[in-house]
Amino acid sequence: MSLNYMIPASKFKRYLPKDYVELVDYGPFGKKYSEVGVKNMGTYKELVEEHPMCSGCWMSYYIKIIFASLPNPEDTVTIGTAGCGRLAISQAAVPFIYGNYGDQNAMASGITRAFRLRFPDRQKDVITIAGDGGMMDIGFSMTMHAWFRREKFTTIMLDNEVYGNTGGQESGMSVEGAVLKMSPKGKNFGKMPAMQLAITAGCVYVVKMSPTNINKASKAIRRAIFAARNLGPTFIHVYTSCNIEYSIPTPDVFRDAKEKEKRSFCI
Amino acid sequence: MYLEMLKRKKKGRFAFEEFMTDEAKELFKVVEAKKKKEVS
Amino acid sequence: MSLNKTLVDMDYLLNEAPREKHFITGAQAMAEAVKRASVDMAIAYPITPQSEVMHLVGDIYAQGHIKEYYRAEEELGTMSAIAGAARGGVRMFTATSGPGLLRGLEAIVSWPGHRIPCVLGVLTRVVNAPLSIQPDNIEMAYLMHSGVVMLHAENQQDTFDYTLAAFAITEKVDVYIPVSVSTEGFFVTHAKGYVDMMDEKYAFTEVDPYHAPVPAMDNEVPPARIQRDAPVQKSNFMSYLIHSVWQQEIWDCNSRAMKYVYQYLGGPIEVINPDADVFIVASGCAAAQSREANRYAEEEGLSVGLVKVKCIRPWPRKEINDALKNAKTVIVPEHNIIGWLSKEIKASIPNGGIVVEGPRVYGGMTLPVELIMEEIYIALGMDSEKLQA
Numbered sequence: 001m002s003l004n005y006m007i008p009a010s011k012f013k014r015y016l017p018k019d020y021v022e023l024v025d026y027g028p029f030g031k032k033y034s035e036v037g038v039k040n041m042g043t044y045k046e047l048v049e050e051h052p053m054c055s056g057c058w059m060s061y062y063i064k065i066i067f068a069s070l071p072n073p074e075d076t077v078t079i080g081t082a083g084c085g086r087l088a089i090s091q092a093a094v095p096f097i098y099g100n101y102g103d104q105n106a107m108a109s110g111i112t113r114a115f116r117l118r119f120p121d122r123q124k125d126v127i128t129i130a131g132d133g134g135m136m137d138i139g140f141s142m143t144m145h146a147w148f149r150r151e152k153f154t155t156i157m158l159d160n161e162v163y164g165n166t167g168g169q170e171s172g173m174s175v176e177g178a179v180l181k182m183s184p185k186g187k188n189f190g191k192m193p194a195m196q197l198a199i200t201a202g203c204v205y206v207v208k209m210s211p212t213n214i215n216k217a218s219k220a221i222r223r224a225i226f227a228a229r230n231l232g233p234t235f236i237h238v239y240t241s242c243n244i245e246y247s248i249p250t251p252d253v254f255r256d257a258k259e260k261e262k263r264s265f266c267i
Numbered sequence: 268m269y270l271e272m273l274k275r276k277k278k279g280r281f282a283f284e285e286f287m288t289d290e291a292k293e294l295f296k297v298v299e300a301k302k303k304k305e306v307s
Numbered sequence: 308m309s310l311n312k313t314l315v316d317m318d319y320l321l322n323e324a325p326r327e328k329h330f331i332t333g334a335q336a337m338a339e340a341v342k343r344a345s346v347d348m349a350i351a352y353p354i355t356p357q358s359e360v361m362h363l364v365g366d367i368y369a370q371g372h373i374k375e376y377y378r379a380e381e382e383l384g385t386m387s388a389i390a391g392a393a394r395g396g397v398r399m400f401t402a403t404s405g406p407g408l409l410r411g412l413e414a415i416v417s418w419p420g421h422r423i424p425c426v427l428g429v430l431t432r433v434v435n436a437p438l439s440i441q442p443d444n445i446e447m448a449y450l451m452h453s454g455v456v457m458l459h460a461e462n463q464q465d466t467f468d469y470t471l472a473a474f475a476i477t478e479k480v481d482v483y484i485p486v487s488v489s490t491e492g493f494f495v496t497h498a499k500g501y502v503d504m505m506d507e508k509y510a511f512t513e514v515d516p517y518h519a520p521v522p523a524m525d526n527e528v529p530p531a532r533i534q535r536d537a538p539v540q541k542s543n544f545m546s547y548l549i550h551s552v553w554q555q556e557i558w559d560c561n562s563r564a565m566k567y568v569y570q571y572l573g574g575p576i577e578v579i580n581p582d583a584d585v586f587i588v589a590s591g592c593a594a595a596q597s598r599e600a601n602r603y604a605e606e607e608g609l610s611v612g613l614v615k616v617k618c619i620r621p622w623p624r625k626e627i628n629d630a631l632k633n634a635k636t637v638i639v640p641e642h643n644i645i646g647w648l649s650k651e652i653k654a655s656i657p658n659g660g661i662v663v664e665g666p667r668v669y670g671g672m673t674l675p676v677e678l679i680m681e682e683i684y685i686a687l688g689m690d691s692e693k694l695q696a
Contacts, residue, residue: 100417
C-alpha cells in the first residue's frame, strides 16, 4: 500500500496543495534510483527543498543528500531529536518523528520491531538522524544499547562538533582545545571515538566521512540502509560543519570540509 | 557548493573511513551485481 | 506460536466470560491480565524487588502470548521505545516503579501529547532519599500532572480487572492516551489474594492501529504525511496556538476517559454507607485498610462512610462532591508524606476545611487500621484513649 497511500484520487487532486501534488507527480516516490537519486538532484521534485537552516550550512546539504539517497522513500520513517538537523529533516516529505532529548535510537528500536511484527514480508526503513550531542552525549546510552541489541536500523550522526542549535556549547565530539560555551578555557579532551564505539558495539557497517563527494556520500547512506535491512545496526558518522559557531565564512565551508577530510575524518 | 561538489566528483579524490563485516561485504556484492544487471 | 485464543470485546471479557477463583500475587494478577490482552510487544527493565511483573510478562512472551519482548537499557530507553513502537501501530505494555518511573518520566509525560496508546503498570515504591525499596506511592503525584489516565488498584482483583480495562480505554478513539494502573508494591504485588479470572483462552480483540485519531506512522494509511511539518518549534503565535490547543485536547481526552471508567469499572468511586457524617476517602492499598476501618466502625456501632477512589485521572470531582455533600469530616489515609489525595479532595469540595489530612504513612510502613480508627474517634468527639485500651 505504501506507494498508493500517498496518491490522491484524481478528482481530489486539484484541491490539494501544489507542493503535495508536485511531490506525487515529480517526486522520487516509486521511482528507480537511477531516475532520481543524487546524480539527478535539481531535475526532480526533491524531498527536502526549502529549509530554515543558516546560509552556508553544510549540514543542510548533507540532509538533502540523505533524502536523495533513500532507496525507498515511500516506506521510510526518520527519527530525530533536538538540534539543528531536525529543522531541515522535519521539512522533508518523509514521516519524521521528533521525540524527546536523545531518545532517537530507543524509539527506533521500538518502531523497527513493530514494523517487523506487522509487516514481516515488507521492508520499512527506519533511519535515525541526530547531532553529535543527541547521539554521543545525551543519547549515548540509548545509541549504544540499540547497537548492542543489534537493532536493524540506520543511525546517522551529523557531527558539527558543537551544540549548534542551543548556541554553541562544547559537545563530546568537539575537538580538543576548542574554545566554546561551557569550555571557556578550551575543551580538555578529544573527540569521542564514535566509529570505534560503533564497531565495538556490533554495527555491521560503519562509515566516517566528510561528505565532499556527493556520490560516495550517497553510496555510504544506501549501503547503510541495505545492510540495516538484512544484517544489523549501521552507523554513519559524518562531518557537517557549523559555520556559525566555528565562524567559517560561507565561501570557505567547502574548503573546511576538505580540510577535515584530510585530517580527522579520514583513515 | 553543489557545483563545486560535482567538480570534485570528477577529480575523484576523496578519503573516508569505512568498516564492514564480512557479511556486509557479501551483501554489497549482491547489491552491486543486481544494479549492474538492471543497467544492462 | 498459535495459542488458539477466542478474541472477545472488553465488555464480554470483563463481565460475561466465566471466571474461576485463583490465589495469586498482585504481580501475577497484572501479568495474567496482560496475558489476556493480546499485547503485541512488551519492553522491560528490572525494578526488582518491587515488582516481578515484567519477569512474569517475559514468561508469558516465552509461552507465546506476546509477540515481542526485550529488556531495555534503562527506563528512559524503555519508555522511549514504547513511544516508537506504539507509533508503529502495535499494542504495548510495560511496568515500572518509583525511581524507574521518575527516570522514564521525561518520556512518559510526552506520551499523551504524542498520542501514544499503551498501558503502564506502576508498582509503587519510595523515590526520595534515603533511598528505599519500600512501598510508598509518592511517585503517583508526579504522574498526576502528565495527562496520563490513572487507575489505582486496591488489591489483586482490582489489579487484574483494571489492567485489562486499561487496554480498552487507552485505544478508544476519543481517548487515545496512555493509561496507568498503579498499585502498592509489596503490599499488593508480593501478597497473595483471591482473583476471579476468566480462562486464558479468552483474549481481548487485537489492536486496530487505524481505528485512531492519529494514524500510525507506518506509511500505510492516508492522509499521507508528506506535507511539510508545522513549525511548532518556532516562537510565534502559531506555535503557541498549536501547543495550547493540542494540550487542551489531551486533557479533554483524559476527561473523556471517564465514560469508559463507568463502562468497565462501574464508575470512578465506590461508596459505602452514603448517609454517614464521617467519611474515609482513600485509594489503592489505603482503601483496603479503610475498608477494614469501616468494618471495625460498623462492629462498634459507629456510622462511618467510605469512598474508594478508583480513578485518579480523570479526577472524579463531581462524583466526590456528590458523595461528600453531607459529610462533616473527611479522613484521608495515604501511603505518602505529601498527601496528594487529600490535597485533591480539599481542592474539589466547597468546604475543604472538613478534610483531615491523614493519617499518612510512608517509607514502607504499613497503615494500621487503628490509625484510621483514632481519626474516626476524634471526628466523632469520642475519647481517642479508647484506642490504647
